[in-house]
Amino acid sequence: MFVFMLTTALVGCNNQEGVKEDSNQDQIDDTEAEAKKAEASEEKENNSVTQYPLTVTDATGTDVTFDSEPTKLVSLIPSGTEILFAVGAGEEILAVDDSSDFPVETADLPKLGSTYSGINEEELIALQPDVVFINSGLQVEVAEELRAKGFKVFGSNPQSIKEVIEDVQGIGVILNNQEKAQTVVDEMKEDLDYVKSKVASVEPKKVYAEYSKGWSFGSGEFSNDLITLAGGENIFADIDGWFEVNPEEVIKRNPEVILFTSGEEGATEDSKEQILSRDGWNVIDAVKNERVIGIDSVKASRVGPRITESLIEVFEAIHPDSAE
Template sequence: MYWDKTTRIKKRLLAAVLSLALAGTLAGCGSAAPAPGQGQQAESPKAGDARQEGSVTSAKRTTYPLTVKDATGKEFVFEKAPERIVSTSPSETETLFALGLGDQVVGVSDFCNYPAEAAAKPKVGSIIKPNEEALVAANADLVMTGVSMNMTVVEKLRGLKVNLFKVEPKTLDDVMSNILLMGQIFDRQEQAEKLVDSMKAERQKVLDAVKDLKPEQKKKVFVEFSPGWTVGKGEYIDELISLAGGINVAGGEKGYVKLSEEKVIADNPQIILYPTGIIDEKSNKPMDQLIRERSGWDRIEAVKSNRLVGLDKDIMSRPGPRITQALTEVAKGIYPELVK
């Protein structure tokens, strides 16, 4: 759910959402999307963050063996901190480097580009379906993956004896909990706690900036995270808007949904958020031009007042260490007079 890739990858990811909904996490390749303009709902990824089952710490050091469960419910017993690590998810790659584990990362996805050192690591393929041979050849003690990989792929890789640990953060608190859990798994608890403390402080700064807004002062916000797609309740992007003091006009929907152009016109948002650097494949237009030129959208207040706010596609799409930076940017976009 991510502004983390090229438009082509975005469309594959969005198709995956619908495929999983019909078959009954945003991830995997799948069926075609519903007809435009119908506002059809796509099922959101299955909620569930990795859960700690047991650990004992001493002076911020992990005591092994450590037993934990990941978001799929699989139990892991770590006799020691994993030394060779692969990440198929940009969010988890960013976390590993933030915890000082960059030297132990022996493989990353094709889209892991932050920090710069991550981009130089050996590649293991897509975030949705990695290259099986490359993943096996990496001989990792642990492979971290996130919301973009569906369970069919997870189970297939585990069948190949890949030790795959999956996280599925749905909220900022989930993101922080995952960072703390990774701190325990990799014996980097002190680093994880410092990182989470800084994220909490950044979140609190935004909350303090918008805390005095009266209900009638809160601005209506529409977010189009990929051409033709928006997001409702139950996902972290919706939470970012709420924490930033905005009202998500798609908040009555659940999960990731195909937008209804007519409904957006009727909702008349005062702010429109979109990812920078994405080109619509059908029209070959950047997102802001696509939005401005839609029929009838010139009547929307955000378009009339030129309140289209472009946000970095990577920080907005990655539920990792920079997610509170994304929150700050969202808040600045909605209330530039309050959030500096």
């Protein structure tokens, strides 16, 4: 009996030691886990804070160096203005171009003219901005003139939704607004994923897009990327850039869907009824089935954060039966 009791006591002591050791190990593991969590959190925080000086290469191939966080901003392109507001830099914008009209806060900002009417350089000089945002595809000469006068210019010219997303992220880094920019990017990717999931189960349809009367576009344009992602096949994808359309060629290529832009000056002249009544177009499938749809001209033409909203609109126009 004594031996049994002694053995039981020893086993009990060993079990207690084992429990104690397990408890200590759990505490060590918890401590290490907390340390790793804190380290990861700190690393994430550091990654979301821009380190200056920062040098980036813009779409003109120019290296632009920011010695500190830019806080005095000017945008000379509507899409750039929309990006600045979207990433939380609206209060830091000093002035914009004449065509910047979104969001509504742009109405209260000074206007500096446009690429076509000319930029008010005197007012721009008086503002002394830290950086001027432009579109390098449309404003190459503007960029050169401003740089020659000592202005810091950042040019972008995205040709796909992927590049628009990269632009939003890049501008977020420049302005030290990375977290807000990532939120915008995440929302854009949600739109993109939604359309991709829908397109996966549909057959592509042949599309003719006329976003300016008598003109269309082919490869190398972000609007072509929009049609492809939305489950369409641009009938002029074999041609590069923008071009004046031969109406007979549209008849020959026989699109199933015709897209035109609405909400812009002249859109009523080039309305659905006008397209449906064009000579010889009554043999086109899109016309016979009245699959002629107007889409928002502003969203469709601006390579900014609302471009994925336009993607959804284009998808719903091409595949109305598959949209939610």
